Amino acid sequence: MVILDGQVVEIKVNLHCDECIRKILKAIKKIEDIETYDVDTQLNKVTVTGNVTDEQVIKVLQKVRKTAVRWDQANQTLFAN
Template sequence: MGALDYLSNFCTVTSTSNKKKTLQTVELKVRLDCDGCERKVRNAVSSMKGVKSVDVIRKQNRVVVKGYVTAKKVLKTVRSTGKRPELWPYVPYNLVTCPYAAGTYDKKAPPGFVRKVAAPAAATSGTPDPHESFASLFSDDNPHACSIM
């Protein structure tokens, strides 16, 4: 059987473009004014191949698409309805270290969300731990420590 298996490898046709798409969640910000806009976007996205579920949250102007699709294709489909979509630019308020930093706070963001930005470099690298400064204040190695001791 070893010779037949060896020869069968030469005879079979294998497809190299057999990429399996992964299940993704694509979140979009789309301005939805009325029920007609919502229905138009929902029908266009749900008719795409590979879409498992579509959630439209009109109060937040948010569309959540779950399925075997790419963000680029979902954006293109929503654009074909006449809307101007963008990827969801917000993160939950409690996940951000400085929610009121410049560029983070957005008045147009839904309640409980702030704009997604990179962490400020000064806040992450240059600040010393406040507990270390108090520990060195009362150290025996520091000649200018507490004069009471």
């Protein structure tokens, strides 16, 4: 797979509380080659831009015990509240 600089990765992840957001931000900041990141608590969406793949971001989020799927697959996956 060829990865382009500035690739945008959008992930659906449950964001229940400030502690969840803190864990997610801490994990995302450790990813190499990211340029920007954003956490949208209203949409439960994490957006990462850089030399990364969706698989890399999902794997990092799963390490902090968060259920994560690609944004374009979010409608196919049920999330428990």
